[in-house]
Every structure is written in C-alpha cells, then in structure tokens.
Amino acid sequence: MDPLYDALPPDDAEQVQRFSRLMYESREHRRTVLEAFGANSPEALLARIKAAEVAEHPAYEHYLAARILGDTHEIARTEVARILQEVNAR
Template identity: 60%
Template sequence: MSNPIYEALPPEAALELEQIARLIYESREHRRKVLDAVGAEDESTLLERIVRGDIGEHPAYEHYLAARILGDTHEAARQVMAATLKEVNR
C-alpha cells in the first residue's frame, strides 16, 4: 500500500480498511449530491417538502429514498470501520 496510514497494518486489514474508507466517502458524497439536486439539507427536510407539496412527488421521493439508503450505508460502513479498527488494534 502506498498510503502511510495503512503501512503499520497487516496487508489484509489495510486493504479492507481502505475499501471501507472509500465506501464511507462515496456514500457521504453521493448522498450530498442527491440532496443538493433537490435543494434539501437532509432527508427529513426533503420528505417534509414532498408532503407539503412544495416539491413534486416524482422524482423527489426517489431522491429521498436514495438519500436514506446512502445515509444508512454510510452509517453501517462507519460501524464496520470502527469494529475493524478495534479488532486490528487488539
């Protein structure tokens, strides 16, 4: 690995952590782009705007679902990262 962050780790762990870090970054950035596309700061705000009729249900609801899935993916990946780091640092 060329990244010094991973040099002290066993190769398998370094590769796994690098992939998880990438997933964390990509899910966060894609969520941001989805929400930016409809001018919402978060999923709950977007859903409120849909319910009030401020924004058309289609495709806004698909954006809402995508943002929720990406947010959930981001959080799950963060939890996996924490558990993996805890295991590696034993």
C-alpha cells in the first residue's frame, strides 16, 4: 500500500485506496468518452448532439456514460471526504 495511507487505520486506508482508484478510473474513462466526440464536458457533448454536429447514436449513449462516470467520481470523492473526516474526529 502507498505510504500516503500509513497514517490511517488499515481498514480506513484500504477504503480510501479503493475509492481513490475509483476516482481516478472514473475521471479518466469520462475524459476518454468525451474526447471521442471532441467534447470536454457532458454538457458540451449534449450541445453538439442538439446542434447535429455529431450523430445522435452513439453520441447520446456516450453522453449518458460520461454523466454516470462523473456522478461516480463525485460519489467516490464524497466517500473519501467522509472517511477522512471520521478518522480526524477520532
């Protein structure tokens, strides 16, 4: 395990490490999905779909995937913050 987690209790360190990995993977996959359509955000991709700059199919599915990946990233961040707050309160 990365030395960054040495100050945390083992169970908490494991959880933080898993959520950190999820944060990284969801962020990178979201970026990859959006780049495939020349967009830097789900909103930008949706705008390109509405303007008929890209084909609705499969772009809309990619838009939904980017939204889900963004939500997953935020949930993981929230969980890391919650765990660290609990550890600091002990």
